Amino acid sequence: MNRIEQSATLPSVPSVKKSKRVILRPLVIAGTCALMGGLSTQAQAQGQGQGQMQAQQSFDIAGGDLKSALDAYVAQGGVQLIYKVDDVKGFATRGVKGALAPQEALARILEGTPLLTRRGDDGAVVVYTAAPVAARPATEEPQSLDSVTVTATRRREPVREVPMQVNVMKAETLERAGAKNLADYVAEQPGVNLTSSGSVGGTLTMRGLTMGPVQGIATVGVYVDDVATGLSSAGANGGNTPLDMGMLDLNHIEVLRGPQGTLYGAGAMSGVLKYVTNQPDTMEFAGSVKFGTSWTQGGGPGFTTAAVLNVPLKEDVAAVRFAAFTDQVGGSYDAVGPARGRKVDRGHTDGGRVSLLLTPTRELTVRLTGTVQDVHRKGLGFEEMDKRTLRPWTRERTRQLSANESFRNLTQLFGLDVEYDFGWARLNSITSAQDVKINNTVDVTGLYGPALSALRVPVASVPINSTVEQHRVSQEFRLTSRSGTTIEWLAGLYLNRERGSNNGAMDANLIAGLGSLGLLTSTQSSRYREEAVYGDLTWNVTPALSLTGGLRLARNNQKYASRQTGQLVGPVAADAAGTSSESPTTYLAAAKYTLSETSTAYFRAASGYRPGGPNVLKASTDRNVVQPTYSSDSLWSYELGYKADLLDRTLSLEAALYDIEWSGVQQPTRSGGFTFVTNAGAARIKGSELTLNWKPSKEWRFTANAAAIDARLTEDATGLGAKAGTRLPHTPRFATTLGVTRNFSLADHPAYVGISARYTGKRDAGYRGSAALPSIMMPAYTLVDLQAGIDFKTFSVSAYVRNLTNRRGIVSIETGLNANPNLVTAALVPARTIGLNVNVPF
Structure with a gap:
């Protein structure tokens, strides 16, 4: 016991x-x-x-x-x-x-x-x-909804008490639905979008804050517990490589909507996504083994194996927790042409995590974690389609390939959290280190092959081989006062050092083994350092009214260098370097009023930003078009919200209205054949969000999430050739998810069956009237999913169907990758997938 x-x-x-x-x-x-x-x-x-x-x-x-x-x-x-x-x-x-x-x-x-x-x-x-929840028959489950605790404000508190929109996705619910990656996790979060990269990750955005697929710096911060991931600068694809973490001993995922700059800093201007893991248990030896298999329409079979082991080292003092998984992906895309093949996007993802917890005294807690994840794919999951009809250019989920494509992403993440409770305040020292290495091959024969053939170069294929490395070390000190006092406060110091590189080569491989022609060799390096102090102060004016103010003062310095050689550059190498520095400030003001014991209303005004950086100018760069540095872009968000637990806590409701003003928007611009970044234009995003959870009886649960977004330019975006009034890309006007679950008892064993529907409205892949990023309207689509399961005493079995009707849905479209202007590349929602999981706890 x-x-x-x-x-x-x-x-x-x-x-x-x-x-x-x-x-x-x-x-x-x-x-x-x-x-x-x-x-x-x-x-x-x-x-x-x-x-x-x-x-x-x-x-x-x-x-x-x-x-x-x-x-x-x-x-x-x-x-x-x-x-x-x-x-x-x-x-x-x-x-x-x-x-x-x-x-x-x-x-x-x-x-x-x-x-x-x-x-x-x-x-x-x-x-x-x-009785333990796991042992309770389905018919004896409590009728009231579960209490949910989050760490959005760097304090553990009920989600209803947090004056912002926070959505929580429990790991158990995600596993029941067959979710395995970031795209699956955010699929049921209206207002959160992930533009596919063809493998893992992509461009992650919230509340419509995106200028399109070319995003140098992230607008969403991604964390594992309190450890920041990714890069803050544009030097090494930081804006398109969010951590795509598998189901590696996750407890839940928190989605913090709206700017989080005062507490989470640079790159969190549209929100934060936080993976929250299970902590070691110092009292009980326990674990589990999971097995899963899946089959995708038109694709190959998939297999998943995972294990977790919790080992107490000394009761109530020390424990270690091990977790590991492997996920074999069968693939569902084909290729035709010289590099033809079936299921070219097949591969596997392997991961491991070790977590050590020490509590030598009542006041002192030490947490040490190490996470490794290795993603391999044989190729990328894209379809070539006709932009005029949005139908496949050849056949569904197929593209022309002249060179084999491959992808690998190796991520290592380490964290040390030392916490000491003084009674009057809690001190945290959080140290983290991240190493990411991405190797990628992309076939661009369709873009450069016709021009080379016109010059009578006997080209067979034109691949781009690149290696991206991201290194990050950060240290944070945070002092948090006791909760429940008239004045509550939080103060912190943050130090961050980043280093990135992006090296690649584009060669024209000639026919009949005649060798290759070096078209372009590029090396890029970047360094980023930041120091910041931050804090917030909450005044509980009365038991019902609280006022909060927050501030973050930051200073960053950047260095960037590049070198290009090859036939496309000319006989003289293009060398360049640049530096930049700036001191952005972010603000927070919030008011929360408790209407009753089960309902609150709040108003929140917050600012956010992305760091600026240096442009590495070439000799041919037009200084009238491109400046040596580009500035941070920033925004102000104004949000009015309501949260309540109603009908004897059987109905949970969260609603929010927001207005975001985005200025000095970072966007790409071209000069002399090279792409740079400039600040031009402004945008305004108005939106509303609604989340409902209703449990009218012990057997039934209904869920609903909805988001309506109107995101438009308020000033011309000259770099993109877009006019004021044009809608921002990749954001539907309306999106929603609806779900219902029925719990029951089958042969005295708890069981469930559920159905959910996900609707995504029409989106534009570009801007109306733009030549740089032309408008292509992606149709709306609705996906239907099924889940069912039964829990035996020694094991549980769950089954799922994703995209039951095998609906064709377009996630994103990229242009400019082929010489034929009517041929575009698209990522689609996964085809119908049927899966079965078995979980054996011990």
């Missing part, structure tokens, strides 16, 4: 190892008290305990982690309290404040959780759960 926490007024009860005779533990506690004090003393203590629970006392307990709140309750109320750490782990509370009877205060702290209380034989109050 796990260790039992109790107040200092009770005699210490020694820990015992886990036993099947769980029912004996209350008897052991009662017997110990009886032997030490006698039955008469015990009865007197019980009477005193009841008196304590009836008299009113002053409580000021912050919302957030339930265990911390119960410890504060013991300290402030002087009440004898017993609970199991495992019973309260993972739950959150709204806290309590005011003069209340201890019994009423405890009830408010536990409100919204499945925990119960009873009086122990020794007079102490025992907090307990009737």
Whole structure:
């Protein structure tokens, strides 16, 4: 049995190892008290305990982690309290404040959780759960919705208490739906878009903040727990390589919508996506093994194997957790031509994670993590289509290839989080290191082959081989005050060092083994360093009203250098270098008003930015068109929201209206045959979001998410040739997901069946009237998914169907990759996929 926490007024009860005779533990506690004090003393203590629970006392307990709140309750109320750490782990509370009877205060702290209380034989109050959730039959599941805790504001608190839109995707729900990668994760998040790269990752955006497929710097920050990933600059494809993490011992994924610049810094101007992993458990040896198989229409079979092992090293002091998985992807795209093949996008993804947790004292916690993920693909998943009809150029999911394409992404991520609780504040020191290496081959014969043939060069293929490396080391110190006080504050220092490179070569391979012609060899290197101080202050004016202000002061310096040689450059190499520096500031102002115990309204105004950088000018560059440096672009977002748990906590509702003003927009421009970055134009995005979760009975659950976005240029974007009033690309006006799940019992085993539908509205791949990025309207589509499963005592089985009707949906379109202006390259939604998973816990 796990260790039992109790107040200092009770005699210490020694820990015992886990036993099947769980029912004996209350008897052991009662017997110990009886032997030490006698039955008469015990009865007197019980009477005193009841008196304590009836008299009113002053409580000021912050919302957030339930265990911390119960410890504060013991300290402030002087009440004898017993609970199991495992019973309260993972739950959150709204806290309590005011003069209340201890019994009423405890009830408010536990409100919204499945925990119960009873009086122990020794007079102490025992907090307990009737039965483990996993063992509860489906027909006995609680009717009220689960309490969800997030770390969006760098504090653990209920999602309803956070004055911004935060969506939580539980790992269990994602696995049930057959989700395996970033594209699957965000597919059911309206207002969050991922433009496909043909393999993993792509361009990740939120709330319509995108200028198109050419994005040098990310607008969404991606984190693993508190560890930042990716690059802040444009030097090494930082804007198109978000961490695409597999289901590697994830607990849930948080989607923070709107600018998060004060707490998360550069590159979080449209939001943050945070992978939250499972932490080691110092009390219980446990683990699981998972097996899965899938089949995609027109493609090959897929196989997945995963394992997790949690090992306590010393009870309540140290534990280590191991996780590993491998995912074999069958592929579904074909190629014709000299490099023809079937299922050319097949491959595999392998990953491993080790997490060590140390709690040598009550105040000190140390977390050390290491994550490695290796993605291999034989080719890229694109279809060539006719832009006039949006039908396949040859046949579905097929393209012409003259050279084999390949892709590999090796990511290594390490983090160290040292936390010390002073009581009045909590200090965190977070150190992280990231290494990413991407090797990629892209066939551009269709673009350069016709011109070379016209020059009578006997060309067979023109591949581009590139290697991208991203290195990042960061250090953050953060001091966070206690929650629940009149003034709450947070202050931090952030140091970041980044180094990137992008080296490649484009060769024309000649026919009949005549060798190759070096068309272009390019080396690019970049360095980025940033120092920032940040903080926020919350004033709880009344129990209902709170006001928050935040500020982040940053300073960054960048260096960039490049060298190009080859036939396309000429006899003299094109060498260039550049530097830049700037000191951006971001702001936050928010007000939250508690309308009732279960509903809040908020207003939030926040700014965000992406760093600027140097342009590496060539000798032929027109200085009237391109400046030596480009500045950061920035925005202000104004958001009004409402959150509530209604109908006896069976209905959860979140709604938001926002208005974003984006200025100095970074966009590409060309001069002398090279592409640079300039600041030109402005945009305005108006939108609304709605999230509903309804559990009218123990058996039924209904979900709905919707987003409406109107994103337009308010000034001409000269680099893209787009006029004011034109809609921004790749963002639908309306998108929604609807789902229903039915829980039931099958042969006394919990089971479920569910169906969901995802609608994505029309989007433009470019800008109306633009020659640089021409308008191609992508049709709307609706995908239907099915899920079903049954939970046995020793294992569970789940099945899913994604894209049940095998609907053809276009995710993104790229132009300019072929000499034929009517031939474009497109990424499609995955075809119908059927899968089966088996999970064996131990």
